[in-house]
Amino acid sequence: MDGFNIDLLFKIAGIGIFISVLNIVLKQAEKQEQAQMLTLVGVVIVLLMVLQLINDLFNSIKTIFNLF
């Protein structure tokens, strides 16, 4: 479980670096709109991954503290 979690951290950082590189390439090729779309898509993908993790956290806190 822990290995998977730390994998997620590296995955998000990798996506960030990858997208910034692609962004530079697209900007050099004068495709500003597509660079913008790429940024948006990257943020949404990462947000989906983060949401699952936050859901895990909320569920465990809910079960531990009897929150309903």
Add this chain to the structure above:
Amino acid sequence: MEIVQVIGLGLIAAVLVIFLREYRPEMAMQVSLVAGVIIMLLVIRHVAGAVQAITETAVGAGVNLVYLQTLLRVIGIAYLAEFGSQVCRDAGEGSIASRIELAAKVIILVMAVPVVVEVMESIMALIP
């Protein structure tokens, strides 16, 4: 040696965040959020054991379980609200962070009302 894991995770996350903040501030924010969630998940398992022990002690002492449950819920809400408001504050949204704290305070107040009412009733019963 859980603390070593937590420290290592925090340092790695800090390096990644500093690197990403220059190019992708939104990704940097997500990385710091994920690091916070992972550290919370690592630590929250031990809280479960402590809560279990406290509950057993309370049952042994004959304390009404409703009070203990209210207390635990308040602690849980406080943890969650603290987490959320810190994430918002990290992202530079201080006003949303204070709204989250305000909401947590209101919800805790609502949850504490039955206990307060009970205290008031016992005081009323004492007064002739």
